[in-house]
Amino acid sequence: xxxxxxxxxxxxxxxxxxxxxxxxxxxxxxxxxxxxxxxxxxxxxxxxxxxxxxxxxxxxxxxxxxxxxxxxxxxxxxxxxxxxxxxxxxxxxxxxxxxxxxxxxxxxxxxxxxxxxxxxxxxxxxxxxxxxxxxxxxxxxxxxxxxxxxxxxxxxxxxxxxxxxxxxxxxxxxxxxxxxxxxxxxxxxxxxxxxxxxxxxxxxxxxxxxxxxxxxxxxxxxxxxxxxxxxxxxxxxxxxxxxxxxxxxxxxxxxxxxxxxxxxxxxxxxxxxxxxxxxxxxxxxxxxxxxxxxxxxxxxxxxxxxxxxxxxxxxxxxxxxxxxxxxxxxxxxxxxxxxxxxxxxxxxxxxxxxxxxxxxxxxxxxxxxxxxxxxxxxxxxxxxxxxxxxxxxxxxxxxxxxxxxxxxxxxxxxxxxxxxxxxxxxxxxxxxxxxxxxxxxxxxxxxxxxxxxxxxxxxxxxxxxxxxxxxxxxxxxxxxxxxxxxxxxxxxxxxxxxxxxxxxxxxxxxxxxxxxxxxxxxxxxxxxxxxxxxxxxxxxxxxxxxxxxxxxxxxxxxxxxxxxxxxxxxxxxxxxxxxxxxxxxxxxxxxxxxxxxxxxxxxxxxxxxxxxxxxxxxxxxxxxxxxxxxxxxxxxxxxxxxxxxxxxxxxxxxxxxxxxxxxxxxxxxxxxxxxxxxxxxxxxxxxxxxxxxxxxxxxxxxxxxxxxxxxxxxxxxxxxxxxxxxxxxxxxxxxxxxxxx
Amino acid sequence: xxxxxxxxxxxxxxxxxxxxxxxxxxxxxxxxxxxxxxxxxxxxxxxxxxxxxxxxxxxxxxxxxxxxxxxxxxxxxxxxxxxxxxxxxxxxxxxxxxxxxxxxxxxxxxxxxxxxxxxxxxxxxxxxxxxxxxxxxxxxxxxxxxxxxxxxxx
Numbered sequence: 001x002x003x004x005x006x007x008x009x010x011x012x013x014x015x016x017x018x019x020x021x022x023x024x025x026x027x028x029x030x031x032x033x034x035x036x037x038x039x040x041x042x043x044x045x046x047x048x049x050x051x052x053x054x055x056x057x058x059x060x061x062x063x064x065x066x067x068x069x070x071x072x073x074x075x076x077x078x079x080x081x082x083x084x085x086x087x088x089x090x091x092x093x094x095x096x097x098x099x100x101x102x103x104x105x106x107x108x109x110x111x112x113x114x115x116x117x118x119x120x121x122x123x124x125x126x127x128x129x130x131x132x133x134x135x136x137x138x139x140x141x142x143x144x145x146x147x148x149x150x151x152x153x154x155x156x157x158x159x160x161x162x163x164x165x166x167x168x169x170x171x172x173x174x175x176x177x178x179x180x181x182x183x184x185x186x187x188x189x190x191x192x193x194x195x196x197x198x199x200x201x202x203x204x205x206x207x208x209x210x211x212x213x214x215x216x217x218x219x220x221x222x223x224x225x226x227x228x229x230x231x232x233x234x235x236x237x238x239x240x241x242x243x244x245x246x247x248x249x250x251x252x253x254x255x256x257x258x259x260x261x262x263x264x265x266x267x268x269x270x271x272x273x274x275x276x277x278x279x280x281x282x283x284x285x286x287x288x289x290x291x292x293x294x295x296x297x298x299x300x301x302x303x304x305x306x307x308x309x310x311x312x313x314x315x316x317x318x319x320x321x322x323x324x325x326x327x328x329x330x331x332x333x334x335x336x337x338x339x340x341x342x343x344x345x346x347x348x349x350x351x352x353x354x355x356x357x358x359x360x361x362x363x364x365x366x367x368x369x370x371x372x373x374x375x376x377x378x379x380x381x382x383x384x385x386x387x388x389x390x391x392x393x394x395x396x397x398x399x400x401x402x403x404x405x406x407x408x409x410x411x412x413x414x415x416x417x418x419x420x421x422x423x424x425x426x427x428x429x430x431x432x433x434x435x436x437x438x439x440x441x442x443x444x445x446x447x448x449x450x451x452x453x454x455x456x457x458x459x460x461x462x463x464x465x466x467x468x469x470x471x472x473x474x475x476x477x478x479x480x481x482x483x484x485x486x487x488x489x490x491x492x493x494x495x496x497x498x499x500x501x502x503x504x505x506x507x508x509x510x511x512x513x514x515x516x517x518x519x520x521x522x523x524x525x526x527x528x529x530x531x532x533x534x535x536x537x538x539x540x541x542x543x544x545x546x547x548x549x550x551x552x553x554x555x556x557x558x559x560x561x562x563x564x565x566x567x568x569x570x571x572x573x574x575x576x577x578x579x580x581x582x583x584x585x586x587x588x589x590x591x592x593x594x595x596x597x598x599x600x601x602x603x604x605x606x607x608x609x610x611x612x613x614x615x616x617x618x619x620x621x622x623x624x625x626x627x628x629x630x631x632x633x634x635x636x637x638x639x640x641x642x643x644x645x646x647x648x649x650x651x652x653x654x655x656x657x658x659x660x661x662x663x664x665x666x667x668x669x670x671x672x673x674x675x676x677x678x679x680x681x682x683x684x685x686x687x688x689x690x691x692x693x694x695x696x697x698x699x700x701x702x703x704x705x706x707x708x709x710x711x712x713x714x715x716x717x718x719x720x721x722x723x724x725x726x727x728x729x730x731x732x733x734x735x736x737x738x739x740x741x
Numbered sequence: 742x743x744x745x746x747x748x749x750x751x752x753x754x755x756x757x758x759x760x761x762x763x764x765x766x767x768x769x770x771x772x773x774x775x776x777x778x779x780x781x782x783x784x785x786x787x788x789x790x791x792x793x794x795x796x797x798x799x800x801x802x803x804x805x806x807x808x809x810x811x812x813x814x815x816x817x818x819x820x821x822x823x824x825x826x827x828x829x830x831x832x833x834x835x836x837x838x839x840x841x842x843x844x845x846x847x848x849x850x851x852x853x854x855x856x857x858x859x860x861x862x863x864x865x866x867x868x869x870x871x872x873x874x875x876x877x878x879x880x881x882x883x884x885x886x887x888x889x890x891x892x893x894x895x
Contacts, residue, residue: 203832208771209815210775651877681870
């Protein structure tokens with residue numbers, strides 16, 4: 001990779017193809033000019049005007065704009081805290097506008113736990129600068145030296161009781177300028193809101209039946225839409241009786257375009273009935289296109305054509321290995337499985353399209369819709385509205401195109417289209433199945449000297465707006481069908497399939513190889529943590545195996561292979577919190593284990609200790625309790641952070657004990673919660689979360705930081721309890737029982 | 742075709758086929774947002790409402806079957822300006838992430854507390870075992886219900 005390429009941030013790298021080209025060709029030129037634009041923090045780099053981020057209103061309120069969106073993680077509240085502190089305006093007077101192609105900055109996708117770093121940094125510096133401008137204006141107006149002024153909740157006070165409010169000082173022109181990022185944000189000692197558990201802004205509406213979600217939108221004349229998806233990924237529509245469906249009560253439109261089928265009706269239950277009738281009459285030609293399932297899937301993955309890359313290689317001098325261990329780990333296709341199926345509202349007016357969507361990226365979705373509908377992006381507005389839980393790239397974007405296609409047939413009437421449960425389970429892009437081979441050598445002192453990590457995986461990102469194809473489901477089935485984008489891996493240091501495949505431990509000789517499988521017979525994309533969940537499962541399970549081979553305690557063994565003090569600190573803290581006793585053996589039924597990772601090797605440090613309780617007769621496992629310690633740098637909202645860690649541990653426990661998508665050679669068989677059980681209220685662990693605040697460090701995201709450590713802690717606890725290790729996910733009762741014999 | 746229903750103390754006749762699932766009548770005719778479509782198969786609990794005080798899954802309950810009953814949705818418990826103790830407790834415990842399951846959780850909790858004012862933690866978990874949550878907010882939900890129970894019957 002050239003020096004010029006290396007300078008491109010990941011977000012820009014992920015931008016659409018055109019942006020990529022510009023980045024490659026212009027970067028050296030720009031750097032050669034005397035007036036090269038300065039590098040600005042976070043998303044300010046790409047959205048450089050202050051008034052794109054902030055408006056000071058004459059009534060003293062403040063409107064802040066972010067391209068990041070609320071997906072249940074509390075980001076909008078956290079960003080408001082940052083604005084309040086840097087501007088010195090009370091939280092109550094800050095209005096947040098998020099994710100709207102007609103109003104907010106383009107910050108790409110809300111993903112990868114990057115919002116605090118990207119949007120948070122941008123707002124932090126933009127607000128600090130705006131505050132400086134307001135102070136300078138006030139100094140001139142009040143005739144007082146700048147150094148004598150202070151701010152209290154948007155009021156600038158000069159000595160002698162002279163004052164001016166932000167609302168009085170603001171002008172239209174004031175923030176119409178490019179950011180310089182020269183104003184220094186406040187030190188953490190001056191924060192009033194950052195670091196406090198400020199209640200989330202979205203929760204009151206959600207517990208009182210407010211219009212909190214895109215699902216709750218009602219527009220004048222709105223119709224209800226449903227789609228009829230093919231029975232299998234490669235199926236093609238042969239025939240369908242559209243006329244009979246059109247005659248059903250309330251049906252306004254039946255849309256058939258190639259193998260895409262949709263309906264719009266006056267009432268929701270009428271749309272469902274119409275879709276059912278349409279499905280019943282449809283004849284499809286199916287093709288067996290799916291890979292083998294069960295154990296055979298992984299041998300199949302190993303044999304597929306792959307793009308191979310050595311992502312880490314180290315050959316430092318060290319003693320020779322006296323003992324070598326090898327192990328293979330697997331993870332199946334797993335689903336996002338949000339409780340609410342995806343939904344969107346679309347309306348066409350005079351050739352222009354407005355879409356309301358719970359997409360993670362309004363701008364990328366707009367670009368993709370423009371491709372799919374072959375129209376200019378400037379004729380499309382995408383406005384974010386919240387959806388059901390978002391754990392990565394789910395059906396949100398796809399349903400937006402479905403709604404747009406159905407609304408094109410309704411003469412300007414808006415269509416709200418929600419997927420049925422089965423649509424969601426069978427058509428959302430899954431987290432890729434993965435196969436991981438590990439090999440390591442211990443020297444005579446029981447230290448790891450050789451380490452080899454090799455993984456096979458499909459891509460972990462087929463998001464809209466990033467590729468050479470059209471990454472929206474319906475586009476592949478239209479008469480003039482478009483192709484999905486070709487597979488690529490998100491490059492290190494964040495990584496995709498190889499996310500967290502490079503161990504944080506200090507091993508003198510190591511090699512990490514990623515085999516990206518470009519064919520995608522099963523639809524895959526980003527599921528929370530991407531490859532990190534499986535890689536951390538593998539590395540951290542293996543660390544316990546290596547510790548055992550070295551006769552060492554798992555905690556001590558990890559600490560001795562780490563040099564990063566923050567990594568050591570979370571491990572030591574969780575061991576102390578859980579009352580870890582070195583080399584404590586399980587009793588055949590109960591056991592404990594530890595898992596650790598620094599998410600992406602770039603973000604939050606998390607260590608988890610989990611306890612398991614195994615019923616040896618049935619093989620059923622319970623995880624009654626887990627301890628987690630997290631260090632996410634400067635903490636913006638402690639309760640929000642704890643909520644993310646708690647949720648991450650519980651979701652990971654569910655993935656680990658229960659979850660796998662099933663399919664035969666033609667069809668996906670996972671259709672309902674009966675086919676894809678997740679942990680219930682009676683089955684989730686209690687989670688004891690402790691946070692380490694580092695006010696001197698930059699704040700980093702945390703939404704994906706606990707899942708890897710949690711699976712590893714459970715795997716190690718299970719091995720500790722029973723003496724038998726399971727290396728294949730999920731840990732179903734059948735597997736646990738089989739491992740005992 | 743029309744059905745007359747009594748929802749949150751309000752009686753209304755709506756132009757829906759009698760077999761229409763209650764959920765769609767609540768959401769689209771009564772314009773109540775709280776009950777959510779999750780699965781349409783009574784597997785997830787997102788659509789839970791009270792019918793004569795009992796928690797039912799509105800996605801599989803035909804409107805005709807609840808004609809002479811008292812139906813209560815989350816909106817019937819309280820509002821943003823006049824919160825029910827359960828709603829208040831959910832805010833105090835910040836017991837939501839995406840929140841899509843929360844209305845159903847609250848209604849199952851209401852049905853429980855009406856019958857068992859002093860539930861144990863195990864009672865709460867059992868009563869809500871049919872309500873799925875995907876974000877991992879379970880323990881906060883339990884804490885919120887415990888808090889509300891204390892406030893409602895000290």
